[in-house]
Amino acid sequence: MNLPRFSGLLIALLLAATACGSSGSGVVTPSLAASFTADQPSPGPDVVSLDEGSKTGNLVTVEIQVTDISGIYGAAFDVAYDPAMATFENWFSGSLLEQGGQTPTYQVNATQSGQLVISVSRQGNVGGANAVGTVTLIRLTFRVTQTGSSPISFPGIPTLLDAQTQPQPIFVSDWFGGTIVGT
């Protein structure tokens, strides 16, 4: 008995749908693509901002950058993100506080969901570093877990600190965040 044409087409569609995700079926599983959009893609002086670094698949690296600020000995700040949108994966060093061959201390506490507590600091009796133009302080890698978008921001009172014996806050006009996107 010959099946009606549209039934055959329906059967073919159903077979294709059930084949999604199964190995050897030749059908690629749709996957998330991560990206990051900076609130301030062209930061001016005296600014800390986020920018997109590298990305692959559902991973995106966000760079915390400093533009035209001098005498930076250390940085203390939190980064807030939506844990329903992304998970924090890892951090990587930036070049800013490594000027002059210094080996800064990096601390990233990720135990509280949706919030990172971060410290980057030089050590000992050395001067601060100068961000001439835009220089990266630290890199954070996130994994997007769903489609959509949500902000990444600096809550509380983020601070850059100078090289005094008791380091004091340095003037920063703005701390710009951005938006992490999953598509």
Next chain:
Amino acid sequence: MAARICAYLACLIALLVFSSPATLAGNIGLSWNGSPGASGYRLHYGPGPSNYTVTVDVGNVTQTTVSGLTDCVDSYFAVTAYNVAGESGFSQEVASWPRPSLGVGTPASAKQGAQLTLDVSGSNLQPGAALSLDNPNVLVDGNPTVSCTSIGFIVTVEPTAEGVRPAEIGSVELTVTNPNGFVIQSSVFEVLIEPARFDINRTDATTTGRLDGKDTVWLSRLFGVQEGEATYDPNYDFDGNGWVDGEDLAYLASGFGGCWDGANWTVSACPAPL
């Protein structure tokens, strides 16, 4: 001939008491000058002057250790020398308590900043005993209370105020010197770190009560500074070893991102994310 040898031996014996090793509590060490011509010695001791209830032939040696003595009272000792010609008279008599011993302290530990009464058990501790601790920032306040089996004293573990050199963490050795000259030493107490001290940057209201980058940057700035240098700050020397060093950074790192819960720095004590 035999009588002259015996008389000669008796004149030369002088009995000395010395403290024996720590494992021989309730014991005492004795030594004496040797007598020429002696082939051996006998030790005599007992509970009263010239009241010797025990005699021990120790052979041809000039020192020995006596065990099983009654604690907290004098025992009396004398020695005779002998050879084939006979035995000398008694040497000069000496009296002594057994050597002292020290046991555990109660409490066994305390945090920096504490003031407490420390009771240390022991034996043969004599009233009037002097004591000292090997940690210069753990202070003994007032006079100790000493009984045969314990010694009690008030202890202050620094720092009790900002800017005071902290006591170094770790075991503390007590030295007790009895009026009879016996000295005993033992670790009786441990200084523990006080985590509340880690919050060194309290000038910023937003960081008080939480360990964060503002504390790390402040500590890092003084990294490598030693006690005696102008910039040394005892508030940053968490373990009290006289340096602002990697161990202090590690202590701060262990609680980094946490808030004070009354005993430690924990993230669970922090308010919900901002």
